[in-house]
Amino acid sequence: MTGWERFLDTFFNARVMAKYWPDILYGMVVTVELAVLVVISGIAAGLALALLRALGIRVFNWLLIFVVDVLRALPPLVIIVLIYFGLPSVDIVPSGFVSTWLALALVLMAFSEEIFWAGITAVPRGQWEAARSTGLSFIQTLLGVVMPQALRLTIPPLTSRTIAITKGTALGSVVAVSEILGQASSAVSNSYNPSPLMLGAAAYLVLFIPVVVAGRWVETRFAWKR
Amino acid sequence: MLDTFFNIAIMRAAWPILLAGLGNTLLLSATVVPLGLLGGLVLALLARSRSRWVRWPLMAWVDFFRAFPPLVLLIFLYAGLPFAGIELGGFGCVAIAFFLNTGAYYGEILRAGIDSVPTGQSEAARSTGLTRGQTMAFVVLPQAVRNVLPDLMSNTLEVVKLTALGSVVAMPELLFQARQAQSLTYNPTPIVAAAIIYFALLWPLVRLLSRLENRALRTG
Numbered sequence: 001m002t003g004w005e006r007f008l009d010t011f012f013n014a015r016v017m018a019k020y021w022p023d024i025l026y027g028m029v030v031t032v033e034l035a036v037l038v039v040i041s042g043i044a045a046g047l048a049l050a051l052l053r054a055l056g057i058r059v060f061n062w063l064l065i066f067v068v069d070v071l072r073a074l075p076p077l078v079i080i081v082l083i084y085f086g087l088p089s090v091d092i093v094p095s096g097f098v099s100t101w102l103a104l105a106l107v108l109m110a111f112s113e114e115i116f117w118a119g120i121t122a123v124p125r126g127q128w129e130a131a132r133s134t135g136l137s138f139i140q141t142l143l144g145v146v147m148p149q150a151l152r153l154t155i156p157p158l159t160s161r162t163i164a165i166t167k168g169t170a171l172g173s174v175v176a177v178s179e180i181l182g183q184a185s186s187a188v189s190n191s192y193n194p195s196p197l198m199l200g201a202a203a204y205l206v207l208f209i210p211v212v213v214a215g216r217w218v219e220t221r222f223a224w225k226r
Numbered sequence: 227m228l229d230t231f232f233n234i235a236i237m238r239a240a241w242p243i244l245l246a247g248l249g250n251t252l253l254l255s256a257t258v259v260p261l262g263l264l265g266g267l268v269l270a271l272l273a274r275s276r277s278r279w280v281r282w283p284l285m286a287w288v289d290f291f292r293a294f295p296p297l298v299l300l301i302f303l304y305a306g307l308p309f310a311g312i313e314l315g316g317f318g319c320v321a322i323a324f325f326l327n328t329g330a331y332y333g334e335i336l337r338a339g340i341d342s343v344p345t346g347q348s349e350a351a352r353s354t355g356l357t358r359g360q361t362m363a364f365v366v367l368p369q370a371v372r373n374v375l376p377d378l379m380s381n382t383l384e385v386v387k388l389t390a391l392g393s394v395v396a397m398p399e400l401l402f403q404a405r406q407a408q409s410l411t412y413n414p415t416p417i418v419a420a421a422i423i424y425f426a427l428l429w430p431l432v433r434l435l436s437r438l439e440n441r442a443l444r445t446g
Contacts, residue, residue: 010309010310069432073432074421075388076387085405086414163292167293170295173301185301208295
């Protein structure tokens with residue numbers, strides 16, 4: 001065998017790939033499930049918190065800012081490990097999937113709350129005052145006048161942050177979630193061949209390249225013109 | 227509850243182990259951040275090339291590493307490359323994987339920064355007799371960096387947090403040490419302690435960033 005053939009046989013072994021591609025495909029499904037759950041719950045929670053913050057209840061806001069800061073400062077993997085290995089000590093035993101979902105959704109919640117809040121404060125005061133003086137209530141002003149303007153501002157930063165956090169689903173492999181990386185890693189140790197890892201890498205690219213390209217488009221499309 | 231998550235005796239016992247981990251976390255960050263910045267600068271400067279044969283592969287490179295979860299890259303270097311006879315060791319794998327990942331991010335940020343400097347600036351600088359290199363180094367880059375400083379800092383924060391992935395490939399950084407201590411003591415206190423250390427280390431940066439970001443949107 002030439003060196004090139006040996007390389008192909010090691011990293012692109014057709015036999016190994018044929019055996020393990022259903023596993024990787026299953027991993028893709030789990031990754032997508034996890035990602036969708038994280039994105040929906042994380043952004044919804046972040047938006048809810050930002051709206052609550054607009055009510056201006058001082059003690060609540062201090063607490064909120066502190067929690068958001070904690071979630072922004074801790075590495076997501078530390079939060080996953082804390083949930084997965086910590087909670088069982090108080091007889092709550094979350095699965096790896098739930099731990100990863102919870103941790104990533106909390107992180108996305110924190111980041112998106114910050115982004116939504118920055119968007120809300122970026123809407124000029126005059127908008128508030130004008131809306132209130134036409135007789136709209138505080139809630140009507142917030143939801144009908146301020147949020148539509150704020151949301152547009154938040155789209156570019158929110159997109160890139162969401163993509164970055166969604167890639168964190170790979171961290172689930174550390175706590176035995178059978179997503180792409182987990183499936184690929186166990187296939188590598190079962191077959192003693194790195195080809196499944198190449199399949200896994202391809203699976204990530206198939207999932208995320210379109211997302212990154214779409215994100216690039218969204219960022220330019222909604223860019224905040226100076 | 228306190229005994230489970232904030233056990234003082236265990237915290238005291240685990241302290242030296244955690245401290246060693248913190249040292250490695252800092253060492254790793256101090257390696258990856260400058261390398262990533264340098265790589266990002268090279269990418270950002272090359273992105274200004276007029277030839278599409280330079281620009282297109284570059285964009286593909288950046289998108290590739292932005293789409294690829296850093297942990298997957300790390301596992302590939304750590305578990306895949308040895309099959310090709312290349313053994314990089316824990317630290318080497320982590321440093322290279324994160325350099326590739328974060329270099330792409332720094333590159334995108336710096337490119338946006340350079341784009342944000344008005345062309346008149348470099349035209350003016352060139353007409354006073356500065357060379358292209360001098361214009362870039364003394365006129366464009368300082369303004370570019372200032373314009374995207376919050377993004378650069380935010381990415382640096384992410385790099386420090388990223389180092390926690392080193393634990394997956396047995397690199398003895400803070401999280402790895404905490405998990406070792408946890409499995410020795412059957413108690414989650416060391417992980418809580420590690421979380422507190424991360425928080426103490428990164429909170430100032432988070433606060434500062436949150437201010438800068440708010441201001442940027444408001445005046446933007």
